[in-house]
Amino acid sequence: MNGLALHPNKSLIRNIGLDNTGTNSTPNEFYEVNGSNPNVEVNRVEIEQSVIGTEAIKSYYRLSESAKKAKPNKLFKVVKGLSIFYKLPLFILELYKKRELIIYSKKRLTIKGAFISPLSTFHFDDARDINFGKGCYVGEFTTVWVINNSKEVRNSCLIVGDNTYIGEQNNIRASGGKISIGKNCLISQQVSIIAxxxxxxxEDLIRNQPWSRVNNFVSIGDDVWVGCGVQILAGVTIGNGAVVAAGSVVTKDVDPYTIVAGVPAKKVNSR
Incomplete structure (x- = not known):
């Protein structure tokens, strides 16, 4: 671009990031520059272009261009072709290992008239277990899990009704149970719904044990507003038209058209 790059031959910056004063840091002189001192007085000099440096850079790129134009020999072509057969099984194996951790973005979850943010994440083993109605919205950084215990035990399911809004940074866990959210609901931000x-x-580690089959559901009716930071635990039914105040922890059923708040959530008013 007919420009020049400026490279001082003596640094005036001293890196103290690895001097063992920070957390999780050990002494390391790798980034130290001899004689570097931010307090030293700089002698102003005339800046001139380095002919040697310029020619070295030009020579480097000339070599790179000539290497690109060079034709590979026949042996190289044969080895490169055979390498595909080696890499292909490894690629398939990696896909198999990650089959339950697919990032399900807008491109893969296409619903007519609905918006699923590409920055939301869906973990599932069968896309048929996920059902969104028309007009739904899922915001950025919302995470959804719909993983079954096994091929034999398939009881995980997420159903969301038409025109329901699910905001950003929500945590919806339908693994091991069923979560149903009605029509025209508002699910705010940072809400957790656990099925x-x-x-x-x-007798065994908790992490090795399956999902409980008791109260393994969450049912949310139509026209429900769930405030920011709400935690809805397994086995809860929230009736039509209810309002759950921000920061509440819902451990019991909520009657239709009631307003609940607190930890645990209790009725404070009615609509």
Whole structure:
């Protein structure tokens, strides 16, 4: 672009990021520059273009261009062709390992008249377990899990009715149970909806135990407003037209058209 790059031959900056004063840091002199001192007085000099440096850079790029134009020999072509057969099984194996951790974006989850943010994340083992109605909205950084225990036990499901808004940074866990959200609902930000609990028998690690089949659901009716930061736990039914105030923890059923708030959430008013 007919411009010049400026490279001082003596740094005036001292990197103290690895001097062992920070958290999780160990002493390391890798980035130290000899004689660097931000307090030193700089002698102003005439800046001139380095002929040697310019020719070295030109020579480097000339070599790079000639290497690109060079034709590979026959042996190279054969080896390159055979390498595809080696890489292909590894690629398929990696896909198989990650089959339950697919990022399901707008491009893969196409619903006519609905918007699913490309920055939302869906984890599932069967796309048929996820059902959004028309006019739905799912905001950025919302995470949805719909993973079944096994091929034999398939009880995970997410159903969202028409024109329901689900905001940003929500956590919807339909693994091990069913979450149903009605029509025309407003789910604010940073809301957690949990459909199932882990079993926790003493004989085994909790992480190794399956989802509980008791109260493994959350049912939210139509025209429900769930405020920011609400936690809705497994086995809860929220009736039509209810309002859940911000920051509440819902552990019991909520009657239709009631307003609940608190930890645990209790009725404070009616619509």
């Amino acid at each position: 199932a609990n882990h079993e926790y028998k003493k």
